[in-house]
Structures are given as structure tokens and as C-alpha cells.
Amino acid sequence: MSRNKEFFIFMSIQFILMCLVTIVCLIVNVRLGLFVLGMQVLMWIAFFMYHRWRYIQIAKLSETLRRVSLGHYELEIRDNQEGELSILKSELYKVTLRLKEANELLEQETQYLADAMSDISHQLKTPLTSMRMMNELLADPNLDEQTRLMFISQNKTQLDRLQWLVSSLLKFAKLDTKTADFKQEILSVKTLIQHAIEPLMIPLEIKEQQFIVQGDECKIVGDFHWTVEALTNIFKNAIEHTPVCGTIQVNIQKNPIYTEITIKDNGEGIDKEDLPYLFKRFYRGKNANRDSVGIGLAMAKSIINEQNGDILVESILGVGTTFKLKFYKLIV
Structure with missing residues (x-):
């Protein structure tokens, strides 16, 4: 004073x-x-x-x-x-x-960034290490032609995987930074499903699985390409975890609040311990395939959430899994 x-x-x-x-x-x-x-x-x-x-x-x-x-x-x-x-x-x-x-949020984002960088480094390191080893073997002048062709084929597989991984990570970066361009279009749900399953027809036919779509024609508002990307990732997951001659059933229904797409399979199901982390990026559950990266379902959830939607999953081990996609109607 x-x-x-x-x-x-x-x-x-x-x-x-x-x-x-x-x-x-x-x-x-x-x-x-x-x-x-x-x-x-x-x-x-x-x-x-x-x-x-x-x-x-x-x-x-x-x-x-x-x-x-x-x-x-x-x-x-x-x-x-x-x-x-x-x-x-x-x-x-x-x-x-x-x-x-704000400080707690910043700490969470910093930790998230550190974890993401660690996961990305790990995911990129695996195919790069494999390619380096195969290139060293290909440099052997005594390598027979058949083995050389096999290594070249494996190298191409790793390159394709690396390209897909980088492409997926770039898409995730757009979603994380809110720079993804989501168009507001009136979309036919059945048309979306048709385009989403199209690139998966070969593995579907190889495993002799039935892909059944039921329900009336419905419309949703969203971005065509991003929504197809989300559906393709979910369909791919269902095909991979459904046995030969299994069934993947898609049901479409609507009410005054939202349009729902239900994707049900009779596959191996998901362990209860894995369910809370199913949409976590880079998470690989107990039943994950050897080549699984763990970003397909995480990306699908991000895309759906960005379009005023939600995704839920129910699963019983040994019985099957059901994904429920809800696209809420815009109220003006």
C-alpha cells in the first residue's frame, strides 16, 4: 500500500x-x-x-x-x-x-500427436524394412530367375501397401485438421452401397460370400466419395472376418429422425475386450489379420461423425457382428 x-x-x-x-x-x-x-x-x-x-x-x-x-x-x-x-x-x-x-486439451493433443507419430513410424517401418531386405537379396547375382520374380512380386505388394497406407494417413490428416471438403449432396443409399462394394467384388467372390441388400430406397445428405470410403472400409472388415460361404446382409430403413444402414455378418465376431477400442486408430484386436493396420474402421467413424452421423457396433464372439450407421436428418 x-x-x-x-x-x-x-x-x-x-x-x-x-x-x-x-x-x-x-x-x-x-x-x-x-x-x-x-x-x-x-x-x-x-x-x-x-x-x-x-x-x-x-x-x-x-x-x-x-x-x-x-x-x-x-x-x-x-x-x-x-x-x-x-x-x-x-x-x-x-x-x-x-x-x-485448455491446458488439459493441449496436453491430450500433444500426447495424441506423439502416439500418432509413433504409430505411423511403426507402420511405415514394416514395409520399408521388408523392401530393403528383398532389394539386398535381389542384388545377389547368383539368384535364380524364379526366386527373383517372387521377390519382385513381394516388393510390389509392399509398395502397394505403402501407397495405401500413405494415402489413408493423408485422408486422416484432412479429417483431423478439419480441411476435408464434405459436400452436402442428396445421395441414394443403394447407389452408395453399390459403389462401396464394387472394389471388393473379387475377394467377395473368392470367398463365395453372399452380399444381400434389403430395404426401401432412401436418401441421405452427405459427400458421395467420403461416404463411399467409409462404407468400403466397413464392408472390407466384414468380408475379412466372415468365413467362406458366409453372409453379409445390409438393411436400409428410415424414420423421421435418421436413416439407418445396418451391416450384419455371420463371421467370427469381436471379443468383448476389443469392442471399446474398435474405432481407435491403429488398434489391432485379437482377431485382426496379420496385414491389418487398424485404421479402416477408425476412418469410417471419423467420416460418418463429420456428416452428422453416428456408428455403433454389436458383436457376439462366434456368432457375428452388426454395424449400425445412423445418418441424422438436417432440421431447418
């Missing part, structure tokens, strides 16, 4: 005025002068104590801000009383909560 220049000047002026008033009153009447002097001293003391209390409260707020600046957010400074300082305390408490939430 002594370092406050304005307060010091104010108190000095008040003291001078008090002395002048007291002198005048003493000249007029001694008793009156003494009474006025006593009252002014009491008022001066009360004024001083009040401002001292305010400075103590402000000092506490300053200490609170200092602790917040150091990253200590476990503070309880709410005040239910009225007054300017109480309002300031309340606002400071709100700002502290916002800073705490």
Missing part, C-alpha cells in the same frame, strides 16, 4: 484538510475542535483499515494469478458475496477453469 503513489497523495491531501478543518474549529470553539478532530481521526483510521483490507484482497488475487501462470490450477477462489472484488474473484475463477481445460 505504501508503494501506491496515488494512495499516498490522496492520504496526504486528506491529512492536510483534516488539520485545516481542526484548526478552524479550535479557533471557533475548543470543544467543537476536539470533537471534530476525534471524528476525523476515527474516519481516517476506518478509511485506512478499509483500504488496507482491499489491498490484502488484491494481493491474494495477484498471488492467485502468479500461481495460475506457473500452471497451478487447483484453486478455489469463488466468492458468493456481493461487491466489486467478489465479481473480480468470480471472473478470475471462470478464467482459471477455462485455462485449465
